[in-house]
Amino acid sequence: MMNYVVMMSTNIMAKANRVYKTKVPVTKNQQVEAEVVDITYQGMGVIKIDNFPIFVIDAIPGEVVQVGITKVLKSYAFGRVIKRVKASPNRAENVDKVAITTGIAPLANLKYEAQLTFKQRQVEQLFKKVNVSVEVNPTIGMTDPTKYRNKAQVPVQMVNGQLETGFYRRGSHKLMPVEDFYIQDPKVDEAVSVTRDVLRDLGISAYDEETHKGVVRHIMARRGFYSHELMVVIITNTKKLPEADNIAAALRAKLPELKSFIHNINNHDTNVIMGQWNETVWGADEIHDQLMGKDFIIGPNSFYQINPQTTAVLYTLAAEKAGLKPTDVVVDAYSGIGTITLSIADQVAKVYGVEVVEDAVLDAEKNAQNNHIDNVEFVTADAPEQMTQWAADGLKPDVVFVDPPRKGLTNELISAVSAMQPKTFVYISCNPATLARDTVQILAEGFHIDGPIQPIDQFPQTTHVESVLIFKR
Ligand SMILES: C[S@@+](CC[C@H](N)C(=O)[O-])C[C@H]1O[C@@H](n2cnc3c(N)ncnc32)[C@H](O)[C@@H]1O
Known part of the structure; x- marks a missing residue:
């Protein structure tokens, strides 16, 4: 059971730069004792001495730790735990220390349920920061959240x-x-x-x-x-x-x-x-x-979701939320080797995919052939440019899916989607910070949010989270 709320701030280090104005209260090699009051997006615990933040690996909120200061900068410092005076009930026992200290699995010190709450709160906080009011569902997790990366x-x-x-x-x-x-x-x-x-x-x-x-x-x-x-x-x-x-x-x-x-x-x-x-x-x-019942060829340079188990959950959910109809024309932007395109093709009339990596598009075309799917068309292009071109050509899809890399969408792409006037716009995101940022513009283009955001734990033990958000016109 979660008995504390994991507190977050978007970028505590950036915030520290603004907050701390007086003399730095700690020196290198000094030892301090304090309660962990926060956790960063990198999964580091935060303690404060006279409001001066110190970032500590393997320290979680609610714990009291003795810390040796390892590095001091103007607005924040780093330290390492010498002794855990009081442990948190959310601490996971017997976890791989190397995975935590290297950053392979920076959240492995949190019990899995607390990790899922951490991710839900992270999404909530990021939307609050851009003043968008939206409900965030509890994160969908995995039954076995280890050994999942392919x-x-x-x-x-x-x-x-x-x-x-x-x-x-x-x-x-x-x-x-x-x-x-x-x-x-x-x-x-x-x-x-x-x-x-x-x-x-x-x-x-x-x-x-x-x-x-x-x-x-x-x-x-x-x-x-x-x-x-x-x-x-x-x-x-x-x-x-x-x-x-x-x-x-x-x-x-x-x-x-x-x-x-x-x-x-x-x-x-x-x-x-x-x-x-x-x-x-x-x-x-x-x-x-x-x-999802389809066969995919995956070349060395092609993007392929690293957690196939949760990917199936993600795509099924996104397709359900999109409310696809047999007459729908769909655009899948950032289509990779065609995983979304091909997994929804038999539910709709036509799907257009756009992807910048040529080899991935060649794989997507072969994947369509191998799965005997002929109502899809892939284009090798920059997604914003191609979407703008499609909009200018008068393409009017019923549904647009986007699944961009971590940097999110561009204004050009959002404007192109707006010009296409789809009734449903499905945003699959691997970075809630850019999802929140893009949402502001998507709303300004006349869409509204339809239902809660659904975070999905594609990357257990790490600080990353995938989310699906539906917009309607
Ligand atoms: C998060 S992946 C999603 C791929 C696919 N939807 C999937 O789930 O397998 C993002 C994809 O966007 C592609 N990409 C990155 N920048 C792009 C751009 N400017 N235009 C089109 N595709 C781009 C990447 O090569 C990658 O295949």
Whole structure:
């Protein structure tokens, strides 16, 4: 039972910059004791000394903690827990400490029910901040909120002369070796560890960001939740993957589910993990998985929802809320490999999808063919530009679905939807901050909110939350 309300603020660090004007009351290495009064969107506990905020990993509201100050800035500081004087009844026991400290699963210290409440409150607060009054339903959670991720993109570094895979420590590019990622499918974790061992055995080096020497930057592994087909991608800084055939032979021997082994090149100085160039070293160019009774091919660069179990719940709910009719014409903007388009196609007359990644559109077209669906049409384009063009061409869909990346919609796209005058506008969002921001403009364009927002826990143990919101004209 929740016996406290998880308090939140949109960006406590930004707020701290405005609030604290007097002398900083703490110094590095000092020890302080205080009650945790808040939790940030990054999942850090907040204690305050003379109203000066200190952010602490693995501290949850209601707890009293002794904290050693590790870093002091002008308006806030960081600390680490030395002793938990009083624990919260919402603290989850026996959780993976590495998952919390690295940030793989920053909310793993909260009991699952409290995580779901945290996410509901987060959505409520963000809408309050933009002065939009809306009811927010309790977050729909998972029965088993661990081991759900079907994909891993794991950095590779040399640590003490040995090639390691793991996760960066929070706020750094220093790798902490990790084998059990807690929220990933164990078969995906296994694929990463096996690939790491094969690279070690063959003496292949990791790429070094500072010296720009070495070979492997990341390992990506993706496994179909229903199909059990496995893809391994080795991302290198070099044009050649040394020992490619030997790596393939070793992976095949050790990973019986392997269907596709790909070499991807990324030689740009960037935080983007995958480059655009792929070569299939062994097996197929893509894997298959099933979602809502349809078969999907998923290429190495294509977006595919990382939690297929909740994705099915999400799409079913979104389609139900949209009240689709057999005569409806629908637009699916940000359509990826066509998962929404194809899952609703048999309920409506026609669906148009628009997606910017060309390979994803090629996959979407193949997916339509493979599932014998012929009332869909996909366009490779920037969604705002294409929607504006469709609106200018006089396309008048009955329903528009949008499922944008975290940065949300643009004003141009919202205006184009408004010009199309659909009776229903379904917004699926993986970032409630941009959803709240966009809602203000959508309302200004003459839509109203139809029913409560439904948060869904696509990303248990992390601070992320997916939401569905319906607008009507
Ligand atoms: C959150 S995903 C949703 C994909 C799909 N609806 C699904 O659930 O699998 C967002 C998609 O938007 C695409 N995207 C990003 N920016 C875009 C843009 N400017 N125009 C069109 N698509 C874009 C991404 O490539 C990605 O496939």
